[in-house]
Amino acid sequence: METLTAVALGLGLAAAAGFRVFVPLLAAGLAARTGQVHLAAGFDWLATTPALISLGLATLIEIVAYYVPWLDHVLDTVATPGAVVAGIVSSAAVVTDLPPAVTWLVAIIGGGGLAGIVQGATVLARVKSTALTGGLGNPVISTAESLGATGTVLLALLIPTVTLLLLAAGCLLIFRASGRLLFGRRHAS
Numbered sequence: 001m002e003t004l005t006a007v008a009l010g011l012g013l014a015a016a017a018g019f020r021v022f023v024p025l026l027a028a029g030l031a032a033r034t035g036q037v038h039l040a041a042g043f044d045w046l047a048t049t050p051a052l053i054s055l056g057l058a059t060l061i062e063i064v065a066y067y068v069p070w071l072d073h074v075l076d077t078v079a080t081p082g083a084v085v086a087g088i089v090s091s092a093a094v095v096t097d098l099p100p101a102v103t104w105l106v107a108i109i110g111g112g113g114l115a116g117i118v119q120g121a122t123v124l125a126r127v128k129s130t131a132l133t134g135g136l137g138n139p140v141i142s143t144a145e146s147l148g149a150t151g152t153v154l155l156a157l158l159i160p161t162v163t164l165l166l167l168a169a170g171c172l173l174i175f176r177a178s179g180r181l182l183f184g185r186r187h188a189s
Contacts, residue, residue, distance in 0.1 A: 010091030012156025014111035018118020087115025
């Protein structure tokens, strides 16, 4: 059961990286620092004081920058690959009970893929918001993303297996909603 819990935690952190790149890395580092989470070999640096300060500052800058009207779109272009990398790193950092090859498969395919799906959904939401409101609705999207990142991290840390089930349901909803956003509603002939 510990392995499933670690994988669920890793995937929960990865999903949060799709909302905000640095929030799950900061949370994993803080949780490890306080003894709530054990980090995999080679990821002890996440809990060091310099890393926590850097990740805290990066988190603050990222959250604030998403409220700048034109900068939010620029950040999305950088954050998309960054979210995938953060998803891979944050999931690999907490999966401690699997052989390295399996851990990296879970991290790359599961963590990176999940972070990319969530990030893609947030990009689509921001594009739709910009199209409908001329960008005036984007701060609402930014707030929702920050709350989504924080909520997903807290849920993953507190009840990781439930988080895994919610992520599966969320991915299905994102898939369906993104299809409608991209291709419009299909009408029966």
